[in-house]
Amino acid sequence: MTIFEKIIAREIPAKIVYEDEVCICFHDIAPQAPVHLLMVPKKCIVRVGEAVAEDKETLGHLMLMAQKVAKQEGFNDSGFRVVINSGPDSGEEVPHLHLHLLAGRQMGVPLA
Numbered sequence: 814m815t816i817f818e819k820i821i822a823r824e825i826p827a828k829i830v831y832e833d834e835v836c837i838c839f840h841d842i843a844p845q846a847p848v849h850l851l852m853v854p855k856k857c858i859v860r861v862g863e864a865v866a867e868d869k870e871t872l873g874h875l876m877l878m879a880q881k882v883a884k885q886e887g888f889n890d891s892g893f894r895v896v897i898n899s900g901p902d903s904g905e906e907v908p909h910l911h912l913h914l915l916a917g918r919q920m921g922v923p924l925a
């Protein structure tokens with residue numbers, strides 16, 4: 814069971830900002846920006862690098878719910894960055910696919 818599945822099951826606490834039948838969104842425990850949220854599918858897709866065709870609807874849903882949360886939390890107009898890590902070189906820590914939603918400051922390029 815991943816740490817995110819424990820959050821979904823309410824076994825460990827998180828600051829949840831959005832939830833529906835497909836996904837949950839909560840504040841990252843170690844924020845890298847003034848706003849740092851994680852959008853997580855309830856079905857554990859391990860990573861983008863292991864997603865399959867039947868995950869298509871879930872993956873699309875995550876993107877649209879990112880927009881919904883950005884509007885709800887008030888950073889859709891100012892802008893935000895979506896980051897998805899996949900595999901060792903990306904720095905992935907949790908093997909449960911998730912979108913990082915980063916907002917509230919100017920983002921640099923390239924990423925560190």
Ligand code: 5GP
Nearest residue numbers: 816827839840841842843898904905906907
């Ligand atoms: P990754 O490196 O896998 O893309 O991102 C994992 C993220 O999960 C990191 O930004 C990390 O701070 C966050 N994280 C790890 N454990 C917890 C936790 O117990 N609660 C919350 N809210 N975030 C966590």
